[in-house]
Structure formats: C-alpha cells, structure tokens
Amino acid sequence: MTAEVAPPAPQPALTAAIELVNAARWYGNVVAVNDVSFALGPGVTGLLGPNGAGKTTLLHMLAGFLAPSAGTVRVLGRSPHRDPSVYRQIGLVPEREAVYSFLSGFEYVRFNARLQGLADSDAAARRAISLVGLDDAADRAIGTYSKGMRQRAKVAGALVHDPQVLLLDEPFNGMDPRQRLAMMDLLVQMADAGRTILFSSHILEEVERVGTEILVMVSGRLAASGDFRAIRALMTDRPHTISIRSSDDRRLATALMADPAVFAVELKDGSLAVQTAHLSTFRRLVAGVSRAAGVRLVEVVPADESLESVFDYLVRR
C-alpha cells in the first residue's frame, strides 16, 4: 500500500459533510434507529456499537438506500435518498461479503470506475487496486480470494472515483492484522487528504487505532459521541470477565486468587471465569502466574468484551 492518496476534488464550502437531525428509522414496530443527531466533517469517525445496534441501518440511510422515517439525513448538503447523482461523491463498502465472484479484482474495480463515468477507468482501477495492496492478485477471479482480499477489493471499488465521503460497514472483517493495519493507515491518509470517512465496527481496538472521534450506538440510539480516549477512559475502571481454559483450572484458580488484580474466580462449564479491574494488567499477569504454577494455558478470551456489555455499562453510568 505505497500509492499516494490524491487530494479530493474541490468542494463547495460546507459546514458538515454528513448531517443527521433527529433521524429515525423503524420497520413496523421495530425501531432500528431512534432520534439520532450528529454532524461530521473531514476526518475518520468510528461508528461503534454491538450487533443489532442500528449501525448498518444508519449507514444505509446515509447512503440513500433507506429513507428516514423521521428527521433529516443530509450528505454534502442534500438528501441522498432517491438521488443517484449523489453517488459521484459517496463511496460505499457494504458489510455483506458477496462480490461478483466471476470477475477478477481488476475487472470488478474497473466496472465500478466505468459506472462512475471515469474517463480512464483502467488507470483509475489500477490506482485503487494499488492503494489497497491487491496488485499481485488483481487478475485472479474474486471467487478465489480470501475474505480479507475480498474486503480490500470492495474498498478499492468504493474509492476508485475518489469520493468525498466514504462509508464503510465493518470494513476490517476478515482481514489479517497486517492487512488491517494497512487499511487503517489508508483511511487515515484519505482523511488527512480532506475526506469524510465513517466506518462501523463492533471491535474497540479497530476504532482506537483509526478514529479519534467516535459515535457509539446502542439499541438504535446514539449513546455517546466524542473523542475515543475520553470514552475509553470511562471504561477502564469497569470490571472485566475473562474466560480461561487451561491444563489445570483448579490450580490456576488458586494461583490467580493470590493476586490483588483479581476480584473473583469461578469454575464453570469446564473453564475459569476470572473477574479483574484491569484487562491489560491481567493479560500480562496471567502468563507469569500460569507459568509459575506449572499450568498450560489453552485459551484466554474476554468473556464480556462484547460492545453490548461495554456500552450497557457506559449507558448505566
């Protein structure tokens, strides 16, 4: 991913590239997005929330695929709904994995370029492919791609026309850590070039690296918005539960209880449920304690690290 991101085409002065005012969307009796208001300018913003929080619905409203049931949604100063011309300035990476599997990566990106009316679609496609680091696989059918490569092809297709606004729904799904970092850097680079980028995620660490500004959605509502570090700070003192499987759970439980960072240990369903105040401290601690106790760790996973529990905690505060 060495190619440079070009500066965007000059835009009329706008107060916000994306603006929602009391926007809501419901399906029958089910409220997917409820009274959400925010405005975003150039930069990367993470849309964070657990599955079912309303992130995709919100992104689809911004992309013009869903009309708000109430309130207003504006992108670059106009309603995106039923206005195909708005897609000249919007790039969209949907969450669903399906891409035209019979096309090669290059053909797919060029298809997008041609439907965007780009004069030199081949050059634009090559440039976008290069930006996402897919050069070596560009001539292979997308059907042979890994999930991460497919994601990158989707991103290349979405940014081939240098959109002013980029909407990405769970863009890092399926990418390995190296690809993830490279894609995050690309988003930051694009934002630095003046674009407005909104991406959704249910993984805290993804947002932490890319977006300093975040929007947190819980159950269709905007539960928090602002600087990630401030919101992250609110989370640090909450209790975490870690699920551990090891070669000797009982011995490990005894060893862990001796450490003041551990609140409680419970043996259940063939694993240990450990409560701690500081996740990062505990991660360092558990390796040493298990080694000292002569216990082999099989699995260490945060049991409550779902955003649902994290943000339920935030909302309760």
Place this chain on the structure above:
Amino acid sequence: MRGSAVSSFVAVREISGVTLRQLLGRRRTILLVLLSLVPVLLATAFRASGEVDILRFTRIVFDGLYVAILLPLVAVLFGTGAFGAEIEDGTIIYLLAKPIPRAAVVLAKAASAATVAILLTVVSAGLSGVIELLPAGSDGEAATFAYIAAMALGSICYVALFLALSLFTRRALVIGIGYMLIWEGGLSSLLPGIANLSIRQYALGVADAFFQLHNDPARLSPGTAVTLAAILVVVALVVASWRLMRFELPGSSD
C-alpha cells in the same frame, strides 16, 4: 479524471456484460439448456419415423412443449433471476450506489435476460423446425419461422413482466410458474377475453403473421398481439425503473 456524465449507454453495456456472465454461469442455465434439447430430440424422433405432418407437429411440439412449457419456464427463470440473485446475495448494492439512471439498470438487466432466453428458445425451436419441418417445403419454413418469432416475442414479454415483479416480491418465480400454469394454461384457453392478458396468446398471435396456425386462427391478430406485447414491455420496464428508484435494501435491520 471523471467524464462529464455517466453515459447510459456505457452503464447498459457494462451491466449487461456482468449480467450475461452471471446468468450464463449458473447451474440453472445448464439445466435449461438440457431441457431445451428435449423437444429437439422429439423432433428427431418425428423425423426418424418418416412422418412430416406440419399441423400435428406444431400442435404437439411447438404448442405443447415450446409455447406452453419451455418458453415461459426459461423466460420466467431468467427474468426473475436477473435481479433476484443480486437482491438475494446483496450485490445489487454495487449497482444502486452508482450515479446512473435506474432505467439504465433495468434496461441492461432486461436486455441481458431476454437475450439469453431468446437464444435458448429460438435456437431450440429453430433446430426442431429444421429437423422436422424443412422437408415440408415453404409451409414448413413458414411454420418454423412463425414459432421462432413467437419465442422471441414471448421471451421479451415474460422477461419484462417477471423482472419487474422480482423487484416487488421474492416470490416472483412461484408467481410466474402459477401464472404459466393457471392463468395461461387454464383460464386463457377457456375464457377468450383473457387472451388480451396472456403472453402466450401474444406469442401465438405474432406467429400467426407468418403461418396460419392450425385451422383455427389465433385469438389475437398479429397487429393486436404486437401492440399489446409492446404496451406490456414498456409498462413493465417503467414500473421496474420506478420500483428500483424506491428500492430499499433488504437486511438493513442492524
């Protein structure tokens, strides 16, 4: 780098190319090709028996197999599949998120599906006619040509109607088969007034321009059949474009 406007011609060409590859790459298409060979085999059997009876052959093979079964089945499957599969797997989002007129998307999809349906039905009907009816001289040629025209017109009508329907319901294929069996197979044969609303009768009507079918004239004159077919196609494509503009993506419950 950007052109002044996305030409509808470019959009239709690009989307048609992708849609043709989609439709031709499906297992369903291979099955339909095999199915289209069944009447050809039957024509070969007729030919092997040494019998050349234009009226009997058209009644059994052209009317009974092509017009009643193969044509609607092939055209309804391609018509509903042109958008159906993309709606199902979500790839339609790549077409909708483009600055192109929705009518261009509909036109490209309809043209691709109709092309494949026409190719399949016309080649099959043409082969059957050549095998069995060419020895019958000019009448045989006329009958073959009549049913080739019927296949082409019928394919376009079925594709347009069921492509539009597929944008309203995911059950378009079931409705299409119901329409084919109940409406056209039963009611339109029994109630002459329904002929005005039957694609099968439009197809038979246009065939009548080339060859007097059977001893009884078709229920619709060729002129009426073509006019009604044109109205149906235009209305279906306009409705489909209208619907696509208002199309809301399924699976947006998150």
